[in-house]
Amino acid sequence: MSGIAPTPDPPYVAVIFTAVRSGEDEAGYLEADAAMEALAKAQPGYLGYEGGRGMTVSYWATEADAKAWKQVADHLTAQRLGRERWYTSYKVRVATVDRDYGWSRPAP
């Protein structure tokens, strides 16, 4: 879990990725997961990333930025390995964040 991403005021784009893991090649999966997070950070329009077990959300300035990330060469390789090894199924949902709000515990 990577905490709360410091996104700007809406609107922006959220890509919700939910997967069922196969259980195969755990080490390779973890290595690729870290590499893809680092690579995503270097892409135009990248705003942040939040991840949990089996679910990650990446945030992008525009839908064009999210689509461009999908086509980055090393990411295409990871997507192929995901289908061959790491996942039995997944779903990607591309959404527009219309509003957001948050809360933080006041300092004591």
Added chain:
Amino acid sequence: MSGIAPTPDPPYVAVIFTAVRSGEDEAGYLEADAAMEALAKAQPGYLGYEGGRGMTVSYWATEADAKAWKQVADHLTAQRLGRERWYTSYKVRVATVDRDYGWSRPAP
């Protein structure tokens, strides 16, 4: 992790909830989490729920349905307890899912 929610064709609404846990009252948190999932399922417009460590996404037919769920009495109580006990911070993002796609491993 609850698997991939069986959502209909877009558009529909995703409420992305990301939290930093305080570490307090783990048993109470887990009990409330299960109770809120069961209660959400009974609400009008509820489509599904996906959850991981520190991040959950609930899906709703309309934004009005998502807003109504926020005001359900037992849910209001859970929100208050969340601020008093379980979380040090959280963020809620309300988004419209514009498109989605998925993949499943073919049967061998």
